[in-house]
Amino acid sequence: MTRRPGRATVPYLAGWLFADVLLVIVLVVLGGEQTPHDRTAARDPSPAAAPTRTARPTATPEPAPSPTSTRRAGAAGLDPATRSITVHTDADALVAGSKAAKADLERQVSDGIERFKGRTAAFVMVFGTVHGVGGAVDSGRSDAYATAVARLLPRTAPAFFPPYSEKIIRGYHDSSGDIGSGTARIELFFLLR
Incomplete structure (x- = not known):
């Protein structure tokens, strides 16, 4: 076996x-x-609604x-209702440090967070998907891709994303077989208003 x-x-x-x-x-x-x-x-x-007492x-x-x-x-x-944006780029090129892949991802992230103008993300989870040989999800490459996206987020929009830390911005692999390779779903958690 x-x-x-x-x-x-x-x-x-x-x-x-x-x-x-x-x-x-x-x-x-x-x-x-x-x-x-x-x-x-x-x-x-209102403090005025409280009954008045005569004090010494x-x-x-x-x-x-x-x-x-x-x-x-x-x-x-934290607001329990999350919001998400989805980006798609050449995962292996991004992990390798390609400037073109970084620029493409930064543009997509900037466009995706435009609808949240005036807010700041408090906690972020990135789910990356990279398919390997035979079309199955390659969890190692997917984790590396999600982490590369997570590290890039604060540089893309420092006013929106918190500084990078694995405690508040973290990458994971997404093992769903129906998601295209090179896709990253960015889940955003905001503070309650």
Whole structure:
């Protein structure tokens, strides 16, 4: 019985992909939760609505904090609805550092993010597809392509994409057989407004 090279790594990579997606889901859920103070402020945002009480005079009265000043930073969280753009270029040329492939990809990304003008991506997942011999997805080349696209994104639109870090911009291979070779799907996560 002969083994096909590369087949033993598929379950291993699928496990890591599952773990990364699970981490994103946890971040979205935790980021979207409200503290008890946030729920109270949402129900009664005006300090004037509170009943007035006669207090004992003090030497220096302190102003009451406004609901917006007491909200914790980052309480909004990630928007669970993702947006995506799709690009297509010569994957092997991009991985090899071809200037023409980079320019082509930069143009497509700039055109694709135009509809999100005024927003900034908080988390980005890139799914690359490169077919190998026989038309099957080559997971190694697909990962390399997705990573090359991910590294290029912040240079393409620094005001839109966060700085490159594998924690917030990450490349994966897409093993769907119905996607054309050289295609990269860029999933964008935004902060809730």
